[in-house]
Amino acid sequence: MRLLLIEDEPELANALSAALSKHGIVTDHTMHLDDAFELTRQNDYDAILLDRRLPDGEGLTFIPKVRRAGTETPIIVLTARNEPLERVEGLDIGADDYLGKPFLVEELMARVRAVLRRPSSLAEPSIAVGQMVIDPLHLNVTIASTPLDLPRRELLVLAALAKRKDKTVLRSTLEAAVYNYEEEIQSNALDAHISRLRKRLQDAGAGVAIHNIRGVGYLLKEE
Numbered sequence: 001m002r003l004l005l006i007e008d009e010p011e012l013a014n015a016l017s018a019a020l021s022k023h024g025i026v027t028d029h030t031m032h033l034d035d036a037f038e039l040t041r042q043n044d045y046d047a048i049l050l051d052r053r054l055p056d057g058e059g060l061t062f063i064p065k066v067r068r069a070g071t072e073t074p075i076i077v078l079t080a081r082n083e084p085l086e087r088v089e090g091l092d093i094g095a096d097d098y099l100g101k102p103f104l105v106e107e108l109m110a111r112v113r114a115v116l117r118r119p120s121s122l123a124e125p126s127i128a129v130g131q132m133v134i135d136p137l138h139l140n141v142t143i144a145s146t147p148l149d150l151p152r153r154e155l156l157v158l159a160a161l162a163k164r165k166d167k168t169v170l171r172s173t174l175e176a177a178v179y180n181y182e183e184e185i186q187s188n189a190l191d192a193h194i195s196r197l198r199k200r201l202q203d204a205g206a207g208v209a210i211h212n213i214r215g216v217g218y219l220l221k222e223e
Contacts (some may be wrong), residue, residue, distance in 0.1 A: 001023075001024065001025045001026070001046045001047075001112075001136070001139070002025070002026045002027075002028070002043065002044070002045055002046055002176075002177070003020065003025055003026070003027050003028070003045060003046060003047050003048070003049060003112070004027075004028050004029075004030075004036065004039055004040065004043070004045045004047075004048045004049070004073075005017065005027050005028065005029045005030075005049045006029075006030055006031070006033070006036045006048065006049065006050045006051055006054065006059065006062065007029065007031060007049070007051045007078065008031040008051060008053065008054050008055055009051075010031075013029045013031075016049075016105070016108075017029060017180070019105040020105070020109075021152065022152070023105075023109055023139070024139035024152050024155055024156060026156065026177065026178065026179065026180050027180055028043065028045075028180045029180070031054060031055060032054065032055060032056050033054055033056050033057055033059070033061070033062050034056060036048075036062060037062065037065060037066060037069075040066055040069070040071050040073070041069070043176070044073075045073050046073070046074075046112075046116065047073060047074045047075070047076060047112050047115060047116065048066075048073050048074070048075045048076070049075075049076050049078050049108075050062060050063070050075055050076070050077050050078065050095070051077075051078055051079055052077060052079040052081055052090075053079070053080075053081070059077065059079070060077070060089065060090055060093050060095075063075055063093050063094040063095060064093060064094060067094055074096040074097075074112075074115035074116065075094070075095050075096050075097075076095070076096060076097045076098070076099055076108075076111055076112065076115065077090045077095045077097070077098045077099070078099050078101060078103070078108075079098075079099075079100065079101060080100065080101045096115045097111050097114070097115055099111055127159075127162045127163060127165070129162055129165050129206075129207075129208050129220065129221075129222055130206055130207025130208040130222045130223065131143050131144045131205060131206055131207040131208075132148075132162070132201070132206045132207065132208055134158065134159055134162050136159055136163065139155050139156075139159065141155065141158065143201075143204045143205060143206050144205070146204075148200070148204050148206075150197070150200060151196075153178050153193055154193050154196060154197045154200070156177050156178045157174055157177065157178055157190070157193050157194065157197060158197060158201075158220075159177070160173065160174050160177035160178075161174070161210065161218060161219075161220035162220055164220075165220050165221060165222075166219070166220075166221050167219065168213045168216055168217050168218070168219045169217045169218055169219065169220075170216065170217040171190060171216070171217045171218075173217070174190055174217065174218065175190055178190070178193070194210055194212075194218060197210065198210050207222055207223055208220055208221065208222055208223060209221060209222075209223050
């Protein structure tokens with residue numbers, strides 16, 4: 001899962017990004033509305049977390065702008081301005097949910113899962129390849145009904161490959177699924193994740209293989 005966080009408090013943004021990463025979520029962060037709009041044009045997000053008080057304006061003005069541009073990504077407003085009429089204002093302008101600060105990460109995760117389950121933004125179904133089943137929303141993997149414990153980034157790589165099974169996935173696509181746009185990516189980092197992932201899948205009898213498409217990317221298929 002990949003989220004866009006639009007928040008002007010650096011400490012809160014860093015803490016929230018770190019907490020979400022433990023749930024297997026990649027978070028892109030910006031504090032400016034114009035930058036946020038450009039990021040929505042460049043990336044596909046599962047959800048957007050939006051603060052109201054931002055350096056370049058009222059956060060709610062972002063919602064109709066991205067909706068007019070064709071973005072239907074669920075938007076959850078995160079704000080200390082949590083009076084009933086302000087919540088009504090946010091929902092009426094097009095927000096999918098409204099969460100007052102302070103909040104627990106567990107509650108935020110529950111809200112994200114809830115908006116992804118709504119008909120306008122259906123969560124992706126489970127993906128079955130070989131003996132392996134992946135739940136993309138909760139990022140769970142089972143092999144022949146037995147849970148497989150994988151490090152977060154290997155889980156993200158596997159989910160990105162499984163969503164496009166039998167198709168070559170570009171290196172840049174896999175890196176975007178694992179790292180946020182601010183992170184510096186080592187040249188061999190993805191290859192290291194793939195190497196360890198291959199061994200874990202083979203040891204678990206997953207019935208799948210990850211093929212290297214030299215100079216392009218990787219491909220996952222049943223053995």
